[in-house]
Amino acid sequence: MKNNKQIILGIESSCDETSVGIVADGHELLANVITSQINSHRRFGGVVPEVASRHHVEYIDYCIEQAMKNADLKFSDLDGIAATYGPGLAGCLMVGLTAGKMLAARLDLPFYGVNHMAGHIYSAAINHEIKFPALALLVSGGHTEFVYLKDELSFEILGTTLDDAVGEAYDKIGRLIGFNYPAGKTIDQAAQKGELTYDLPRPMLYTHDLNFSFSGIKTAVRELVEKEKRQDTLNVNNLAASFQNAVVDVLTAKTKKALEQVDVQELIIGGGVAANSLLKSRMTELISNDFPDCQLTIPPARLCGDNGAMVAAFGSVLAKHQEVSDLTLDSNPSLSFRTA
16 A cells, blocks of 8 residues: 555546546545547537447556556555446446456455446545535436435435436537537536526426426427527527526525535535536525535536546545445446435
């Protein structure tokens, strides 16, 4: 163990990023190599699973070698290997999971299978000590959900999307208005130049539960775009601003309800959409004004998307609790959280 620190290497390949991260003692980031496949999938308007899987096979060895080089480590310095085993795309998961198990077997190290969404939560643990109990709002291309964490290994889903995830809605709206995949960052940038001129629905805003629905706003935008294009009056920046404002209104209102229902010390926002500028500012305002005793933690943008460091961070928690996975562990594309 280098400098008496526990060093875990984490592998992430659940979708269209091949990434390897290395974390010491669960918090110290030593390396985080990410190879993106955006250019390969952009022409299709979304991720093509077979193409993604082939890219993972091509880049996984490079990412492992580069991460070790960036961290200035030898393989003998590692104390464990972690890899995502679900949820995600089956073929993509298999590449990273197989690589992780083979590396663990070759080095005679313990292996830790990581839930991808737990990884997103524990991206907040990089350079930070999470305070429990905590509430996590996960906002990504595949998930939108509230997760209550009583302690390090306790995950209870309090609410989830009934249809589209918020990141998926961003990409679909982006495609409607002519933005390239992935559209989240582009819509965010366009929204900052637009005005709130379009009246869009805020699905489930006033319901008492903590569930979400984004299919209605997607339908409303599609009908609006078709109408505005016929009349040649579509203002893309204004539409982006109006759409983003509606989505963030829902996320903020639901978060307020969640924080009123559970007593937590920390709110964590994880997943790719956590990098959104309006969401960050609204959540900062919410915590400051209404829940000053609750700490807000949003990882830096480079840790919001899929990455190996978050896998290594949660792998470190599993190592701490000696929750070693068997090397026969199979991928689980529809994996969900075990409840408290």
